[in-house]
Amino acid sequence: MKKIWTITGCVALMAVLISCNKTRRSEGRAYMPDMAYSRAYETYSSTENLKEKGINYTSMPVAGTIARGDAAGYTLKNDSTGYAASAANKNPFSADSIDMKEAERLYLINCGICHGAKLDGNGPLWNGGDGPYPAAPRNLITDPITANMSEGTMFHSVTYGRNSMGSYASQLTTKQRWEVVAYIKSKQGTASAAKPAADTATAAMPKK
Numbered sequence: 001m002k003k004i005w006t007i008t009g010c011v012a013l014m015a016v017l018i019s020c021n022k023t024r025r026s027e028g029r030a031y032m033p034d035m036a037y038s039r040a041y042e043t044y045s046s047t048e049n050l051k052e053k054g055i056n057y058t059s060m061p062v063a064g065t066i067a068r069g070d071a072a073g074y075t076l077k078n079d080s081t082g083y084a085a086s087a088a089n090k091n092p093f094s095a096d097s098i099d100m101k102e103a104e105r106l107y108l109i110n111c112g113i114c115h116g117a118k119l120d121g122n123g124p125l126w127n128g129g130d131g132p133y134p135a136a137p138r139n140l141i142t143d144p145i146t147a148n149m150s151e152g153t154m155f156h157s158v159t160y161g162r163n164s165m166g167s168y169a170s171q172l173t174t175k176q177r178w179e180v181v182a183y184i185k186s187k188q189g190t191a192s193a194a195k196p197a198a199d200t201a202t203a204a205m206p207k208k
């Protein structure tokens, strides 16, 4: 009787040891394999196979496409002629349709990092030349170029970008870009009304 238990014990032990083998022979069953293993494919990685199927897809929106709810498209081109012509452009949104609080918020999120919360061209990314950004952002109040710049040209530069500054057309809607420009203009207005104070403020800026 004892023997039977010894043999059963040995068989059971072997069975356990064999089942501990590390090599997996089967993957087991996956319930809903599409969820367990996603069908990975790189979006837009190749438009070649689309072309083979006769689909003409370039991943770029058709020229003149505007986002749903956005204002009508901007027609001036991103070239020197467009830049010059932009000076005559006026803000199509009436002053009372512009929420200055919101404009300030958008400015601080999108522009303040370079142009500074005080619009003095000394945001944290520039930080008097010590910041990580290589090009000096314009002082939007005292730099003669921006002080004398029309709202249309500002809008143009924010829409297409200017030299080392990128375009903000994908981050801000048409109205939001005009709002930010109106915010800069309003700050320029208050600064020129109190010119000496603004000058001393700039001179006192710590040049770290």
Ligand code: HEC
Pocket (backbone or CB within 6 Å): 107, 110, 111, 112, 113, 114, 115, 125, 133, 135, 136, 137, 138, 145, 146, 153, 154, 157, 158, 162, 163, 164, 165, 166, 168, 180, 181
């Ligand atoms: C990453 C840094 C950076 C950010 C963010 C940035 N700018 Fe600029 N901006 C610059 C630099 C640098 C210049 C100077 C470009 C040049 O060399 O003419 C500039 C120039 C300008 C000019 C003058 C353009 C011209 O036609 O000469 C305006 C106006 C301006 N920025 C507005 C804005 C507004 C509004 C925003 C936010 C929507 C913004 N910038 C965000 C770096 C920045």
